[in-house]
Amino acid sequence: MDLAAGVLGGDRLQLARVISYIEDDEPAGAEALAALYAHAGHAYRVGVTGPPGTGKSTLVNRLALHLRAQGWGEGDSLEGERPRVAIVAVDPSSPFTGGAILGDRIRMRDLSGDPGIFIRSMATRGQLGGLARTTADVVTALDAAGFGVVLIETVGAGQAEVDIAKTAQTTIVVDAPGLGDDVQANKAGILEIADIVVVNKTDLPGAENTLRALRLSLEMNAPRAAKDVGKDELPPEPVWSVPVLGTVATKGEGVPALAQALAQHRAFLQSSAALQEQERAQIRDRLERLLAERLLARFMSQGNELRIEEQLDRVLAREITPYQAAQALLQAEEHLSQKR
Numbered sequence: 001m002d003l004a005a006g007v008l009g010g011d012r013l014q015l016a017r018v019i020s021y022i023e024d025d026e027p028a029g030a031e032a033l034a035a036l037y038a039h040a041g042h043a044y045r046v047g048v049t050g051p052p053g054t055g056k057s058t059l060v061n062r063l064a065l066h067l068r069a070q071g072w073g074e075g076d077s078l079e080g081e082r083p084r085v086a087i088v089a090v091d092p093s094s095p096f097t098g099g100a101i102l103g104d105r106i107r108m109r110d111l112s113g114d115p116g117i118f119i120r121s122m123a124t125r126g127q128l129g130g131l132a133r134t135t136a137d138v139v140t141a142l143d144a145a146g147f148g149v150v151l152i153e154t155v156g157a158g159q160a161e162v163d164i165a166k167t168a169q170t171t172i173v174v175d176a177p178g179l180g181d182d183v184q185a186n187k188a189g190i191l192e193i194a195d196i197v198v199v200n201k202t203d204l205p206g207a208e209n210t211l212r213a214l215r216l217s218l219e220m221n222a223p224r225a226a227k228d229v230g231k232d233e234l235p236p237e238p239v240w241s242v243p244v245l246g247t248v249a250t251k252g253e254g255v256p257a258l259a260q261a262l263a264q265h266r267a268f269l270q271s272s273a274a275l276q277e278q279e280r281a282q283i284r285d286r287l288e289r290l291l292a293e294r295l296l297a298r299f300m301s302q303g304n305e306l307r308i309e310e311q312l313d314r315v316l317a318r319e320i321t322p323y324q325a326a327q328a329l330l331q332a333e334e335h336l337s338q339k340r
């Protein structure tokens with residue numbers, strides 16, 4: 001049984017199996033990935049993130065339905081294309097309960113039966129760093145399986161979301177009115193990763209305020225405007241100005257406009273060199289993480305566990321700083337490897 005061939009041939013069961021192997025860190029997962037990697041790189045990867053409960057799952061659900069039924073919308077190069085859509089819901093905050101699971105059930109009801117849609121939800125197993133890596137691998141498998149769009153939903157507003165968003169080409173940050181200042185997306189700093197901002201639940205009171213506040217913070221943090229670029233310099237790079245869109249996901253309102261904004265952002269990426277640069281930066285980031293992980297694992301396996309404990313004791317006693325401890329450990333390691 002060749003798993004990779006099954007995935008490439010459109011076998012959903014084999015695809016689900018490969019994803020499970022990837023999640024469980026089974027060698028069969030790595031083996032399938034190695035065979036699938038060359039076939040990936042065609043999907044449009046879209047991250048959807050934001051504070052809990054803002055309606056991300058509902059929105060993703062509607063967006064998937066819209067793309068399947070109507071495609072991207074008018075006025076762009078992607079017009080008429082009705083992509084197959086894969087949804088990956090990642091829930092770093094709550095392994096057992098929470099929105100990903102609930103959202104999944106709603107999706108099952110609305111989206112099941114369409115072979116052009118594939119849904120997978122993933123809960124935390126182990127570290128968040130591991131989750132970001134697993135997500136990237138799952139997305140690769142879906143990409144190789146021929147899904148034209150992969151929507152990656154993450155809950156929350158922390159580093160895990162930022163890391164997972166690094167897998168995406170376009171990142172949508174979903175906010176909602178009435179969350180209170182402490183959870184508002186702009187306060188949490190995730191606006192920085194947004195290519196498109198959505199204020200969902202605009203049927204609720206306070207929507208206008210939220211829209212206005214977000215537009216204002218984006219304006220203040222906007223990259224230098226074209227007018228600031230010196231006249232003698234090279235022509236200015238095209239600048240993407242982040243749109244702030246209102247939606248009512250439960251009714252599908254604003255979803256066509258969101259699909260169009262996505263198509264526009266993708267066209268923007270393709271027209272500039274941004275897409276290739278982004279791809280290279282994302283792969284570099286992954287490579288460095290893997291290297292760091294493996295170097296640390298190797299370091300640990302060479303009997304350094306005890307030495308680390310010793311250094312830890314000294315740092316705890318404030319005899320040395322963590323920097324000095326790391327330095328001492330590296331020196332001991334170099335000394336040993338010279339003797340080996």
Ligand SMILES: Nc1nc2c(ncn2[C@@H]2O[C@H](COP(=O)(O)OP(=O)(O)OP(=O)(O)O)[C@@H](O)[C@H]2O)c(=O)[nH]1
Nearest residue numbers: 052053054055056057058099100155201248249250
């Ligand atoms: N009034 C209103 N309610 C909405 C809208 N969109 C979603 N909801 C409701 O908001 C609640 C949360 O929706 P979800 O789609 O699960 O939100 P989420 O952001 O995926 O939630 P987590 O994954 O738990 O962070 C549900 O009860 C939805 O029915 C909307 O546009 N207006």
Ligand SMILES: [Mg+2]
Nearest residue numbers: 057099100103
């Ligand atoms: Mg959700």
